[in-house]
Amino acid sequence: MSDPTPPPARDPVRVGIDVGGTFTDAVAVSATTYALLGQVKVPTSHDHADGVAHGIMTALERLLDDIGVSADDVGFLAHGTTQATNALLEGDVATIGIVGVGTGFDALANRRLRSLGKLRLDSGRALPVRYAALRAPESTEAALASVDAVLAEGAEVVVAVQPFSVDDPAGERSVLEAAGARGVPATATHEITRLYGLGKRARTAALNAGVMPRMLQTADLVERSIQRAGVRAPLMVMRCDGGVMSLPEMRHRPLLTVLSGPAAGVAGALMGEKVSEGVFLETGGTSTDISVIRRGRVQIRHTQLGGRETYLSALDVRTVGVGGGSLVRISGTAPGAASLTGVGPRSAHIAGLPYACFADPEELRGARLALVSPLDSDPADHAVLEAGGRRFALTVTCAANAAGLVPEGDHARSEAATARLALEPLAQALGTDAVTAARRVLHTATERVTEVVDALVDDYRLDRDVCSLVGGGGGAATVTPYLGERTGMAARIAAHSEVISPLGVALALVRETVERIIPDATHADVLTVRTEAERAVLDQGADPAAVEVDVTVDPRRNLVTAVATGATALRAKDRAATTDEAAARAAAAASLDARPGDLTEFAANGQYRVLGLVRRPGGRLGRFARPRTHVRVVDAEGVVRLHSADAEVDTLVAGQAEGALRDLVAERTVYGDGGAVPPAVWLLLGPKLADLSGVMDPGHLLALAGTEIARRGPEEPVVVLMERRR
Template sequence: MKKYRVGIDVGGTFTDAVAVDNETYQLVGQVKVPTTHDDIHGVSAGIVKALDKLMDEYQIAAEQITFIAHGTTQATNALLEGDVSKVGVVTMGKGIEGWKSKIDTNMGKIEIAEGKFLNTSNHYINSTKNIQTEMRNVCQKIKNEGLDSVVISEAFSVDNPENEESCALIARKQGLQATASHDVSKLYGLKVRTRTAVVNASILPRMMETADMTESSIKRANIKSPLMIMRCDGGVMTIDEVRTRPILTILSGPAAGVAGALMYEKLTDGIFLEVGGTSTDISCVKDGNVVLKYSSIGGHKTYLNSLDVRTVGIGGGSMVRIDSHHKITDVGPRSAHIAALDYEVFANAEDIQNPVLKAISPLPGDPTYAYIECSNGKEYSLTLTGAANICGYIPEEDYAHGNLEAAIKAWEPLAKAMNLSVKETAEMVLDLSAKRNGEVVSQMIKDYGLLHEEITMVGGGGGASSVVPHLANKLGVNFKIAENASVISPIGVALALVRDMVERTVTDPTEQDIMSIRKEAIQMAINSGATEDSIEVKIEIDSQQNKLRAIATGATELRSKTLGGRKKTEQELKEIVADNLKQNVNQINICGKNDYFTVLSSTRQKKHLLFFRKEYTPVRVVDYEGVIRLQKVNSTVVTTPLSKWKSTVDHLIAENIVYGDGGEEIPNIYIIDDARIIDLSGMRDASQILSLCEAELKASSGKSDLIVICTLTTENQRG
């Protein structure tokens, strides 16, 4: 019996659902229904309608669904619209420390969007008294205020959460939705941690209501697989975790598209652009991981780790801005949707009769935008999608492909006003689009230290081809439009892995600190629905901010993370890497391989000082389907049996340590063990690498040799 993975993405206008084959990960079916904002059951009604339609149209039985997840904009919209609950904040402390805690946790009115506020009321418990009795009394006061959400916060609760946990339990027994500050973050910083917890608590009641409705509907459909929810970092978690930490679903919409790029397109290093009708969400992937940052809500810092997504007001429906002389000045941010006009490129050519160029201000106070009025009374906007069709950037099978004849006829009046050809006019508009998107992409490349020549730009969303090909040409980078780009977000939801993260404030992490946080992250991933045997952990040490971070990812069931594609020959793999490195295929060498991965390298030279040239060895790790899974500028590769891993790693570290003014600079180590790439980069000393390596290799079968990759320090990497 075939098994399917179902992903549902709840957008502002439509809810998309897809079914993906559980073995091949190929798209089986897709449906779209209007998002049900006004239904008595809220957005959950749309989720159920989309699921019912998907199962009916593609004849999928409940027992065939092995995984089901959805992403939602509900938490984000709640904050944007101010649809949040007032929160009671209970602070515990004693003496002078308690007095300071009381000040730090007084949140007052938090502006979460322009003119929208999250209100709080404050209560204090002296921890020298009977905390349980005091908490019961405080809960009664909070209920008398008409509140149903409470935050419990205590300084240093991340080290000893006992008081917060006991008070949260009392609050829940009294019918309140409770958030303990240590549950949303393990970092020091009482003020920011409490603020993060308050935002979490403010959306708890509404999210709980939706979660309960959706889960009961899934159960009534006889689907046995537990419902998973998309997180803001590109992973999924169980609905039970949402009931505790709904804040993790904020900005999960853009994260779904990146999850699709990671799992469906296997993006290793690059920029992902999800292009809608009005805007483009731009995010970054480095070493096969999404790049995250702390989110600010209403300008206030939180400890919410979410996708670093930068939005530009340029999309497939973006209109052309013009001045009083009908000359082009810019493109966007208003779109055809906002102006309530149809796209010219999706019109019938015969409907565009004697078009006349007109100007419109879609909203009060807006500048003027170009549109055409036809002699038959029909009106059409001039859009970026029309420009891209005119300039030949959109292939026939693409979602954004339209009627070229109609687009050309529609653009003729503007071209005449500009004294240019239609194609030159369209190219000018595309250039303006590329300038604005390009500034953001270039800054992101710089911010995260990506190498320009190694990145791939991946386009998703229905408007991807209207933006990405021209932009990539302008920036001189490789690009591709994601397969099934128009539904990349629900595909990302369907294929997403369970993900959880633990962060702690640690000045100089010891081996014990690292192993402890690793264990904690694994347990949290299990709690979020991952099977233990599937979990992989990435450890990060942030020396500047004294933070130790463990990121655990895993599957809800044991499965291969590679798509079931044809295995490439060695020659084909060499050709792929040669193309990536812009070298002749004869210059590419295989320096390690197993059943899953092949490691290929080359030798290159770069100018060093005035007259000298310096050799360096770029390395690419390619899976059997030909997807580059890891790429490094200058590396050493060694193959070793499992029994000799320690001496091999020891030797590589000793050979490649760099001593500078700041002390030792440890090289980055990656180990390929069968189908896993174990990332040991970012450690501060050799003992940390060895401890983590030992933990990761405990479950190794040892059937095939390990491939150890040692990348040199940042300065040396660049030749």
Template sequence: MKVRVGIDVGGTFTDAVAIDNNTYELVGKVKVPTTHYAKEGVAAGIIQALEKLLKECKIDVSDVIFLAHGTTQATNAFLEGDVAKVGIFATGTGLEGNKAKVDSNIEDIELAKGRFLTTSHRYIDNTDFNNENIINVIRELQNDGAEVLVASEPYSVDDPRREKIIMELAQGLNILATATHEVSKLYGLKKRTRTGVLNASILPKMIQTINMTESSVKKAGIKAKLMIMRCDGGVMSVDEVRSRPILTMLSGPAAGVAGALMYEKVSNGIFLEVGGTSTDISVIKNGKVMINYAEIGGHKTYVNSLDVRTVGIAGGSMIKVEDGKVVEVGPRSAHIANLPYAVYSDSNDLKNSKIVYVKTNNDTNTYVALENGEGNRFAITLACVANYLGYVKEDHYAYGNQESAKIALEILARALEKDPHKLAIEILDKAAEKNLQVIEQMLKDYQIDKDGLVMVGGGGGSAAVVPYLAEKLGVNLTISKNSEVISPIGVALAMVQEVVERSISSPTEDDILRIRKEAEEAVIRAGAEPSTVEVQVEVDAQRNVVRAIGTGATELRTKELGRSLSTKEIEEKVAELYNPKPEKIEEVEKTNELHVIQTMKSEKRLFGLMNKTKSTIHVVDKEGVIKLRKNEAAVKTLHVKNVSNKLMPILEEVVGYGDGGMMVPDIYLLHGKRIIDCSGVIDLSQVMALVKVETQGLNPDDKIVVIIGKRSA
């Protein structure tokens, strides 16, 4: 049996899982303490977890075909201010150079209260750009305390030669260096340089860790190439980490979403990964997790990351009481207070306990705990309350000793002179306030309504938080399968690869394009998110072989583990979105992988005096996941061989005109499993150019379904 191994390095524990490469089912899981203080750093814990996993699951090292790990190290480095001083080496010329001199001078960045990333800046004009001057500037930055350099030039994304020379000469002087063109291909020198500075600041520590980890993996006899989780849900090679470690930031939450959607068929939903101290919240829309630019120290970067928002509420959150009233839940947790949870303790140890008030760090004595006759203390947590009220079921990871939960709540209720059940609800309401505020804002930001919305819980503490939240919000709920190891599962499934080989003598451009397309479609079928797919083409002239290697990040949704749904079942899935149900639901078109379902639903307007029938088009995959939903959209059917001639006349009929000129509608093309999204372009000629590229190399007789809807705001 060939397996994929995923490892997630958390703040407290390092979790590892083995996944069957054919069925994608969990083979085994282990947990070891994270080795922050070992000589080898967290690498020691990674190897400990790996060795324990292989031994307990009786897996031979030769059967490990994929190995990846996610890490909180980059995130923690920024949170704790554990970063290197960065020297900024800027260059430019003329008036543009004067602006570059200002834009590249990034001031010290406050990463956390009282913790700064410090910088030193130098600039030279391109007329003085020679090796001697470059080396002198590098030495000046070194003398100013810079441990690592960033090379910055205004248009390096188009011509990176000068940035590369600075890097090479810096490395010749044994100083680590990066450049702005390595971290982003976008214009905007200030933001690109800031991103480069943040990236550079964690280079020394991350390179040290990755070298130790890679060496340890090789010593363990693992032949599979070590990969590292990225913040966008994909993975990267260790070589890429050595140049762009910033991409590993927030990789833990990204892995959690990837793992949860492996098992859950979610079209529109909220995913909450709940630990002991905090909850990471992300949004799923049309089967995809929303992405935004990452923010560090209040500054936007050019790093694409899942839009994850963290709230200081989780299973271990303690209860804050002032003047006999519950005033807050969290952000302090049992983990921070170094206290055991009452709900996971022996009920005999809690009997005859009294309420005491404890503090953690600089807090006042306002968090409640139990203290027994022997002086042992136990935290009363959100997990205790949720267990007491029955929201945590026996099959949930957060399920604890029900008698202990009852004792803890009753002792607290007596101390506050309240009814235990009412007190428990009051505590859950206080906790829910923080999460609901973030959730409501995210739904607003991404224009998601509550029709068909599902709340998905992941992480060991999910059942302590998510069921009550879903009840308060009035949406459906699911706790993901294997929720306690959802992050390493996501890591294990983060990338797929497919190879297509064809024997062709003297291949033409059309041959290469066709095989490239075949590899792209193969890797998408295997579960890769289309926007992440990259294809490398190799031509072996001696053997007359053309080889295309497609790689991509695993699509952040479920794998094809079960059967395809029938058309009737697909229509029922769509109907579940609405309450009351639409008057009409029917399939109006389809590809071999996608169903186009139209609903017609009456809506009352003008205080019920008028009825209007609302038409909505839903694009649904064969497993029932709704990939696209557009109101009042038109559906047209073409074929690849005539799309170039027939699409433009169709589009010209539906464009509108306003004060700003032509208004192009949102346009989507469906082919097989793919949705070709043209909604981001605002010119018909751009649409046609994009369509030409996307349909190049396809079978001329293949069907193309066109969805045309009003442009989104």
């Protein structure tokens, strides 16, 4: 007789796959604990008949086999790819057929779109553009004729462009229908952005079209492969703003995958490391990508492609040409007479040399210092060791190991004694010892990195008291620890830093950004934009209970922006869980540089604790200044999610909160030459943290707050934080 007791449910698995230029990395993460269950690395399959899809499936199959789970256990699968980025970098894009819709002045404006063919990609190749005009979009025959005209000139994908299509896209839709009838992929400017500016809108749509055919082919291959493998979870794709999107959405806007590599890394830091305020540095062998997390949010801006600004909202990432493999450069080799002139941007990889610190010590006995040119066009000032007929590169990794800054077990770790032996010839040339020489190399290597970090801290007004440096990538330990010493900022290396990108893919949230130009926007206009962003992530599988929407209203540009992020149902943890009070106090106290017992708990709602203390500003006049309430919001996992140096905290009841909130906003609004300036407002509503700090109009602020509060039960607590604007 069979046992009627069903087997225990297996812990579902989240899989993240990052397709790089050389390797494809895959990780499996527990959906409930987020613990790393396994990781694999396979060569990226550029030359296979199925392209990179073959490498993705190879990695997935090997990963599931290694951790002993079946395809049925995969509840979430996402991948990030450099394919679109590489296509733009290398100029390997499809020929684009632009169909300009309109008559009169619109037709004149459209004719200037031919100049998009002069846009130079990073490879130096011009964007391949063909053009046709459509003056009667209401005519099916005319629309088909315009599409046929660009196809006859070799176009592989069609772009519909019409002035003011953000208001009325009917003309662009007629082109899309005609392209569909001809069986060719197509896109339209109104599908890419709803912002005005014909040139920038068309440029963004054209670049989107250029990568579309290849991305569609890959998407189809990957989708069929995972279906054959028995994975029933919907396939998600990494975006350039740190979130993921559904495969159907990617098919419409493949350009959103451009620059998603750095975005995957910062998503790993945000979700895996629980960074609230910090600078993330992803260091590889050649370069370091630097980005910002502020108040638990990645920072986004419109990016440039081909040297021109687009409407592509991507992670604000600054790249510095220093990585773990960067070569040391000196003025000469005579003992005591040389000086350190630079580090990088050339790397050991370009020079085709192994790192000296990973050599067998016996191979380095009697090594002498020599200067080489990694490439024929480079100056002969790059330091290498010559020993036994071989050459070894002196790199930043060698210096970090010699200085004892690479922790045991790290991907970049070598024996410190070997690294110091490798640096001895360099130290003799510099007239010092190996450890001092190593630290000089690190100081020179981090010169530009420090400048960029300082600029980002200032640009985004990060709070240095709580800001930390988090290192990721295989070379994290070669830059981040020394940078922390140099800047005085807290620094740490992310767990599993060598696979931080696929971890970010596995843990990323569904994300969507909606932007609208709305002169004199009404409350209804702002709420409509918010609802559109929320609906977009819900349509892609986000759990309604876990969606957060941040709205910003810029009255100077008449720009309303809503950014919605949502967890899939599988990503959402048990929201009833709460962190231990002692742990929450410890986290807040560490952030405030105070003793846990000195903190006051201002509010709590079961998912968050609001802790802080009152301080007067320092300095001679501090005793005459107004005391400020420093606040930290700690979530159920013990992470500081929000901080303020000058906040007021109130707990309201949802059923009466709207009226009370209106009174509080009015009471705390200040008036000056620029008019009324309301406080920055955040609401804690169950598990959600509603960020309304980007809204300056009191009416818009209250309308948005009312939308959030209306979804709560009448007796639920609503915790309100208000911060004075500086």
